[in-house]
Amino acid sequence: MNLNVVIMAAGKGTRMRSALPKVLHKLAGLPLLQHVLRSSAELQAQRTVLVTGHGAEAVEATVGADVRCVRQMPQLGTGHAVQQAVPALDDTAGTTLILNGDVPLIRPATARALAEACAETKLALLTVTLADATGYGRIVRSADGQQILAIVEHKDASDAQRQIREVYTGMMAAPTAALKRWVAALKNDNAQQEFYLTDIVAMAVSEGVPVVSAQPADETEVLGVNSxxxxxxxxxxxxxxxxxxxxxxxxxxxxxxxxxxxxxxxxxxxxxxxxxxxxxxxxxxxxxxxxxxxxxxxxxxxxxxxxxxxxxxxxxxxxxxxxxxxxxxxxxxxxxxxxxxxxxxxxxxxxxxxxxxxxxxxxxxxxxxxxxxxxxxxxxxxxxxxxxxxxxxxxxxxxxxxxxxxxxxxxxxxxxxxxxxxxxxxxxxxxxxxxxxxxxVSRAKQLSLPNWTRPVKVKKP
The missing domain is CATH 2.160.10.10 (Hexapeptide repeat proteins)
Structure with a gap:
């Protein structure tokens, strides 16, 4: 499989209330980012690109020379982050897999299945159904449930859309050539004035590119850390x-x-x-x-x-x-x-x-x-x-x-x-x-001194 891997690690992590970049907080004794890097290493990608931002120097110091680092300054959304990664991608790799540095427990098998679902021709989204979907982008499907039409961010979702329990996990795989074209066309005309990577779903749909999904073995794999x-x-x-x-x-x-x-x-x-x-x-x-x-x-x-x-x-x-x-x-x-x-x-x-x-x-x-x-x-x-x-x-x-x-x-x-x-x-x-x-034996000779008295404390007048 010809593969690029992009790992998003630019966020500040305000809710962590810490000077330490969020992806460097430890889980089971290892920084969150290192868990993701270990999983991605098993995929044997042609190129791994790490997008840094807040605390970039500290984050970049933790990775090896085989990981290419690019910086997102300022941080203007997930789409903007991928825009920074695009020049570093290997054009010969047909698929680009996007992972999150603060979602540490993604299994290599799940990441591989997501990349394979793309098959260099489709946009593949990693989705999961949660009992509480608060904060996640919702998966909007066609009336028959067969086609993915869009991802709507939680803050932009209507009340009806917020009832949807199938959510986007923040991880996707896309044909590299199409990904480059789509992120270049992103706009920031939304409530946060950010460039959302999720907007490329609508672009894929409009081009007739199939949008498919893959699922993890359990929800623990896709849970992120924000606090x-x-x-x-x-x-x-x-x-x-x-x-x-x-x-x-x-x-x-x-x-x-x-x-x-x-x-x-x-x-x-x-x-x-x-x-x-x-x-x-x-x-x-x-x-x-x-x-x-x-x-x-x-x-x-x-x-x-x-x-x-x-x-x-x-x-x-x-x-x-x-x-x-x-x-x-x-x-x-x-x-x-x-x-x-x-x-x-x-x-x-x-x-x-x-x-x-x-x-x-x-x-x-x-x-x-x-x-x-x-x-x-x-x-x-x-x-x-x-x-x-x-x-x-x-x-x-x-x-x-x-x-x-x-x-x-x-x-x-x-x-x-x-x-x-x-x-x-x-x-x-x-x-x-x-x-x-x-x-x-090496000891001083034992002595007992007769008529010896202990010192007494002198009383002050």
Whole structure:
């Protein structure tokens, strides 16, 4: 299919009450415009043209070099927007598909069906029947209902026309050559003195060009965002769609209404997810993984049988986080970028791990920090202990051998290596390498001072 795609993203979005351009407000963690761009990318168009206006620089900065940007200044209606796009269209593409940057959930299959309905010879409109059609352009058909005669904008519609429930969604596909001719002939003799793209329907009818319609699978695909309320409502619809897809694949959600997927979530068999969990970026949960309530997990791979206990925060950022099979994480644990945990690793409450590897069976169960560390198998890392990995200018690494026991409240000053099988006495500050299979203690001598009295507060006269 020879195709241009035009995405309208010039509007200010006054009802959003925000300095941020409307199409950059986020839905499921992604700007509205990016949802549309992702769908349109699957169509493999010869050219994608983005029409910007309000906040143009910020909007254009979010798109790739493969998207051509044109500006609509000032914004004089949808027809005027397409007029700006016309010079950037690929003339060899027989069909031009027009999408809206603030209608984020259009499925690629629906967009493709709309373009195919055009077939390079017809004007195809994406329509939907709504219980409440307020604000939408109405589809006016012939008496037998077979022919589309016009689209009447809500503000220009008569009382009788406002009773029509079939509406225009703002998306259409037209023969490129005809579209160029029609938009050049648009006039602004209407209540708003704007150039309406919908007026090309009457032009097509007058030329004998068939005007046909295509419909989405459900109305959620064509709902736009004009206010924070609509954005929140669409967020819940999308999250419900995600929840249903996960449950159909076998995931057990404690409450699908309290589940947020803001990226890609891949789950194995028998995965259980409790309430109020957020998944961002790319997350993979292996067979039998259990995620407790109120967890946030971003860019992580969690292997089979692992348990992520409540209130755990895992954020892999660009480097990712890996949790091995059968590991126990949390509650109230934090795994940061570069954390790589082996099999049956235990990370307990208020333990933070960053840019560190923990081999099979290692444990840090309470109130500890492991940064820039390589931790061997079966290590027990005591409560209150930290790796002092930063000297004020550079990061250094701590290496802890297999079977080391680190007592409570220890400071390990990197760079340092703790020999396998060694024990670090509680309360030690270790700044030198330690030998294997020995107890190493570094503490000040304990003193008790007789006849010592505490200072007392001096009373002011």
């Amino acid at each position: 924070p309320l609509q954005l929140a409502e669409l967020e819940r619809r999308l999250q419900r769609r995600h929840a249903e897809a996960q449950m159909e694949a076998g995931v057990r959600l404690a409450d699908p209404a309290r589940f947020d997927q803001r990226g890609l979530l891949s789950c194995g068999q028998d995965v259980e997810i409790d309430v109020n969990c957020i998944f961002e970026g790319s997350v993979t949960l292996g067979d039998g993984v259990q995620v407790g309530a109120n967890c946030v997990i971003r860019n992580a791979t969690i292997a089979a049988g692992a348990q992520i206990r409540p209130f755990t925060h895992i954020d892999g950022e660009a480097d990712g986080v890996t949790v091995g099979e059968g590991s126990l994480i949390g509650p109230f644990a934090r795994l940061r970028p570069g954390a790589v945990l082996g099999r049956e690793v235990h990370i307990g409450n208020f333990v933070e791990v960053k840019n560190s590897t923990l081999a099979d069976g290692a444990k840090a169960n309470h109130l500890a920090y492991l940064g820039d560390a390589t931790v061997g198998a079966r290590v027990n890392y005591g409560a209150g202990s930290i790796t002092a990995n930063y000297d004020g200018a550079n990061k250094h690494r701590t290496v802890i051998g297999d079977d080391v026991h680190v007592g409570s409240n220890c400071v390990l000053i990197a760079p340092i290596t703790l020999g396998a099988g060694g024990t670090i006495g509680g309360g030690s500050t270790i700044s030198k390498n330690t030998p294997e299979n020995q107890l190493t």
